[in-house]
Amino acid sequence: xxxxxxxxxxxxxxxxxxxxxxxxxxxxxxxxxxxxxxxxxxxxxxxxxxxxxxxxxxxxxxxxxxxxxxxxxxxxxxxxxxxxxxxxxxxxxxxxxxxxxxxxxxxxxxxxxxxxxxxxxxxxxxxxxxxxxxxxxxxxxxxxxxxxxxxxxxxxxxxxxxxxxxxxxxxxxxxxxxx
Numbered sequence: 001x002x003x004x005x006x007x008x009x010x011x012x013x014x015x016x017x018x019x020x021x022x023x024x025x026x027x028x029x030x031x032x033x034x035x036x037x038x039x040x041x042x043x044x045x046x047x048x049x050x051x052x053x054x055x056x057x058x059x060x061x062x063x064x065x066x067x068x069x070x071x072x073x074x075x076x077x078x079x080x081x082x083x084x085x086x087x088x089x090x091x092x093x094x095x096x097x098x099x100x101x102x103x104x105x106x107x108x109x110x111x112x113x114x115x116x117x118x119x120x121x122x123x124x125x126x127x128x129x130x131x132x133x134x135x136x137x138x139x140x141x142x143x144x145x146x147x148x149x150x151x152x153x154x155x156x157x158x159x160x161x162x163x164x165x166x167x168x169x170x171x172x173x174x175x176x177x178x179x
Contacts, residue, residue: 041133041145041170043070047080049158060084068097069163072170075100082109089113089125103138105170107131113153123156133170145170 045068052062061083068076082093092110111129119125133145147168153160 038145038169038171039072040167041070041072041147042165042167043068043073044163044165045070045149046163047153047160049155055083058085058087060086062093064095066095066097070097070166072172073097073099073103073105076105078104084113089115099138101138103136103140105136105140105143106134108134109149111149122154124152124154124161127151127153127164129166131166131168133168140170140172142173143170 045066047064047066050063050065052060055061061081064080064082066078066080068078070076076097076099078095078097080093080095082091084091090110090112092108094106094108096104096106098104109129109131111127114126114128116122116124116126127150129149131147131149133143135141136143145168147166149164149166151160151162151164153164
């Protein structure tokens, strides 16, 4: 988003003060233990906006390339799409992260951009986000889970100033562990 444009710019940042409570509450999304193993799902991702489109007077769609480093994925990458409501600074989206061997994890996410004391001059916002694992392929087929992510995002550059950390759990069907 160009600073000189008539639209507001909404960069991203995150506070980890609510992370422990959010992780505890998200553990309720787990699949029954007899059907899967729940393991930590944590790492960082680097988003880069590749395009955006105005959908209506208050919504913008962003298309993003994401590079991920995470357990149990390893190195991964994939596209993401999110729609920002400029009036509330909230967004929803989806992504699929592809591992180096071709397995994938699909997620949905929702969040809020929070202006900082320097947003008007830097274009950087805090970001608070939750995500749900909604499936996958290969060793992640049937995966479920949830977690939180957050960091900062600079809408002037379309990138995060630093990798964005995330933490949660992912439940994998037992049959995928013993192949």
